[in-house]
Every structure is written in structure tokens, then in C-alpha cells.
Amino acid sequence: MKEESTGLIIGISIDSTLAPESPVRSGRNGMNFWIDGFKKSNMVSASGILEYSYKDLQKATYNFTTLIGQGAFGLVYKAQMSTGETVAVKVLATNSKQGEKEFHTEVMLLGRLHHRNLVNLVGYCAEKGQHMLVYVYMSKGNLASHLYSEENGNLGWDLRVHIALDVARGLEYLHDGAVPPVIHRDIKSNNILLDQSMRARVADFGLSREEMVDKHAAIRGTFGYLDPEYISSGTFTKKSDVYSFGVLLFELIAGRNPQQGLMEYVELAAMNTEGKVGWEEIVDSKLEGKCDFQELNEVAALAYKCINRAPRKRPSMRDIVQVLTRILKARHQRNHHHKNSLSETADEVAMDVDEAENKDSVTTDHHRRDESIDSTTDMYDL
Numbered sequence: 444m445k446e447e448s449t450g451l452i453i454g455i456s457i458d459s460t461l462a463p464e465s466p467v468r469s470g471r472n473g474m475n476f477w478i479d480g481f482k483k484s485n486m487v488s489a490s491g492i493l494e495y496s497y498k499d500l501q502k503a504t505y506n507f508t509t510l511i512g513q514g515a516f517g518l519v520y521k522a523q524m525s526t527g528e529t530v531a532v533k534v535l536a537t538n539s540k541q542g543e544k545e546f547h548t549e550v551m552l553l554g555r556l557h558h559r560n561l562v563n564l565v566g567y568c569a570e571k572g573q574h575m576l577v578y579v580y581m582s583k584g585n586l587a588s589h590l591y592s593e594e595n596g597n598l599g600w601d602l603r604v605h606i607a608l609d610v611a612r613g614l615e616y617l618h619d620g621a622v623p624p625v626i627h628r629d630i631k632s633n634n635i636l637l638d639q640s641m642r643a644r645v646a647d648f649g650l651s652r653e654e655m656v657d658k659h660a661a662i663r664g665t666f667g668y669l670d671p672e673y674i675s676s677g678t679f680t681k682k683s684d685v686y687s688f689g690v691l692l693f694e695l696i697a698g699r700n701p702q703q704g705l706m707e708y709v710e711l712a713a714m715n716t717e718g719k720v721g722w723e724e725i726v727d728s729k730l731e732g733k734c735d736f737q738e739l740n741e742v743a744a745l746a747y748k749c750i751n752r753a754p755r756k757r758p759s760m761r762d763i764v765q766v767l768t769r770i771l772k773a774r775h776q777r778n779h780h781h782k783n784s785l786s787e788t789a790d791e792v793a794m795d796v797d798e799a800e801n802k803d804s805v806t807t808d809h810h811r812r813d814e815s816i817d818s819t820t821d822m823y824d825l
């Protein structure tokens with residue numbers, strides 16, 4: 444990693460919710476331990492992070508030929524381990540000035556963070572002058588590729604709200620669950636990865652640091668997502684992550700890249716909406732006619748609060764999780780209610796038919812009854 448060692452003593456993660464893809468399982472006392480046939484040459488550290496050998500990773504990546512991505516910190520490869528498990532290996536750029544000790548400290552810091560909505564670190568390798576980080580593999584890639592590439596198909600509105608809640612939960616854990624708290628510092632659609640069932644996790648803690656350690660670092664982050672307050676004051680806080688999350692919400696709504704004028708577009712729309720209703724005009728054209736406007740306005744109103752110029756007026760990640768949960772619960776209830784009312788309608792139709800049958804001759808009316816039943820069955824499928 445590029446950053447300097449923080450020299451902190453490692454704590455044990457307080458949330459050990461682990462992914463099915465992860466090779467570690469949570470132990471009874473909150474410590475993690477390894478299961479199932481990992482190689483004896485691989486060492487387990489106190490926080491449950493596995494030390495992989497260079498040879499194993501070289502083999503698992505077919506001599507580093509399985510490239511899946513590239514970021515500011517280096518190249519990312521897909522690796523098929525001999526245990527049958529698939530992981531992602533990030534090979535850190537060799538121009539990093541970080542020494543062995545600092546790298547180990549960094550790994551321990553990252554390794555204690557475990558949550559179902561984080562791309563958890565599962566291992567590392569420090570051999571042959573190389574530093575590598577091994578992560579849970581996210582088979583559906585990053586969110587940006589789904590929002591902007593035609594070949595990945597369309598991300599529906601319902602899924603976009605679920606993704607927003609997943610990300611919010613990951614961030615809430617970093618801000619309020621991790622001890623000491625962690626600020627991500629680079630929330631963007633490239634850093635949101637999706638698993639096989641399209642559940643989202645927050646990735647890339649390369650820029651994350653404990654709040655107390657790194658309050659006044661040089662400006663970093665990604666243009667388009669950066670909190671203007673951070674740019675002017677140089678101080679990055681949890682509320683700066685909230686700002687970036689607000690931008691991400693607008694990106695989900697509008698399907699526009701924040702690095703290509705998304706926020707100007709949002710500010711223009713906000714003049715008409717006063718931040719509350721009427722956000723339909725910015726909706727992603729791929730969602731037109733397929734999106735619940737009430738939900739859209741609620742999510743956009745939340746996003747608008749997140750990007751408030753005054754950090755203290757922005758909600759906390761905990762508040763955000765609550766709002767998004769409420770929106771999804773209301774959706775669930777509406778769907779449930781809709782289904783129930785459809786089945787009531789179906790019952791009423793059936794009763795009407797019964798009554799009609801009683802009046803009419805049974806033999807002549809069979810055909811009509813079948814039609815009625817078929818049409819009510821269709822209603823269930825709506």
C-alpha cells in the first residue's frame with residue numbers, strides 16, 4: 444500500500460460477518476480461523492488473514508496472466524486456488540516505498556475489518572520484493588461497468604436501491620462499527636463490487652485510514668466524488684464519505700458519470716425540485732417507464748441531503764441506512780398488499796362466478812367459468 448504505517452495495535456473485528464466466498468469462518472470468540480484444506484505453507488495471522496506463498500499465487504493466476512482490473516495501486520488478477528476457491532489478487536505497484544513492517548501493519552489493519560458489505564481481505568503475500576493483497580472474489584465486477592456498459596445489461600431500479608443499501612451498510616460499519624472508525628476516502632462506482640447474486644460490497648481500502656491518525660493528509664480521492672468542504676479545508680471526515688455516497692446515489696438515479704458533469708446536472712434539476720420532489724427529470728433513460736417515482740424522489744431527496752455544502756447538515760451513514768431500509772420495507776409492504784388485493788379480487792371473481800353458476804345452467808356455463816379462472820390466474824402473474 445502507498446501509505447505510511449499507522450503503527451496501531453490490531454484489534455479483533457467486531458463484526459465477523461463473512462461472505463460465502465470467503466475462506467475464513469468466524470470462530471466462537473469472534474476470532475477467525477481457517478478451514479478446509481488450505482496449504483500447510485500458508486500461515487494464519489492473529490486476525491485470521493492468511494499469508495500466501497508467491498508460488499501458490501503465481502500458479503493460481505497462471506503466472507499472472509488472468510488480469511481482471513487495474514487501479515491506482517496496481518494490477519488485479521483472478522486466482523483459482525488449489526482448494527477450489529476463487530480469489531482476487533491485487534499486486535501492489537513496486538514503486539511503493541512501504542517496507543515489510545509497514546506492509547504487515549497495513550495488512551493487519553485491513554484484516555480486522557469484516558462485514559458482509561465489504562470486499563474482505565482474506566490474505567496477503569510479501570515475497571520476492573512484491574506486496575500482494577488477496578480479496579474475496581466478486582464475480583460480477585464493479586458497479587460502473589453495469590451502469591455504463593451495454594453488454595452488462597440493464598440495472599433495474601429495484602436492484603439499484605438494494606445496491607445503495609448494501610453500500611450504505613458497508614460504510615456504516617466502517618464509520619460506526621469498526622474500532623477505531625475508518626473513513627473510506629474513495630467511494631465511487633468503480634469501488635463498489637458485485638457478487639454472483641448482485642449484492643454489493645465496498646472495495647478498495649487503499650485510501651482508508653483511521654480517523655484519528657490521518658486527519659490532515661494531502662488531497663486525495665476521485666474527482667467528481669470529492670467533498671467541496673474537504674477540498675477547501677483539507678480535512679476529511681466521515682461526512683466527506685457521506686458526500687461521496689450522495690454522489691453515488693445520484694449516479695444510480697441518473698446513470699451519469701460524476702466525472703462527466705453529473706453534479707452540474709443535479710444542481711440544475713434541484714432548482715426545480717427544491718431538493719424534494721420532481722426528480723423524475725434526471726432519471727436514467729434506461730429506467731424510463733420502469734421506475735417507481737415515489738421511491739425515486741425519496742432516494743433523490745436523501746442524496747440531496749448527503750451533498751449539502753455544510754457537512755453537519757448531512758445525515759450520518761446510520762441515518763442513511765435507516766431511510767433506505769424504510770424505503771425498501773415500504774416497497775415490500777406495497778408489493779405484499781398488491782398481491783393480497785389481487786388474491787382478494789381473484790376470490791371475488793370466483794365468488795361472482797359461483798353465484799352466476801347457481802343462476803345459470805351448469806352444463807352451458809363451463810366454458811365461461813374456465814375463462815374467468817384463467818383471467819384471474821393471469822392477474823397473479825402481473
Ligand SMILES: Nc1ncnc2c1ncn2[C@@H]1O[C@H](COP(=O)(O)OP(=O)(O)OP(=O)(O)O)[C@@H](O)[C@H]1O
Pocket residue numbers: 511512513514515516517518519531533562578579580581582584585629633634636646647649
Ligand atoms: N475482489 C475483486 N473481485 C473482482 N474484481 C475485482 C476485485 N478487486 C478489484 N477488482 C477489479 O479490478 C478493478 C481495479 O480495482 P482496484 O481496486 O485496484 O482499482 P479501482 O478501484 O478501479 O481504482 P483506484 O485504485 O484508482 O481506486 C476493479 O474495478 C474491479 O473491476
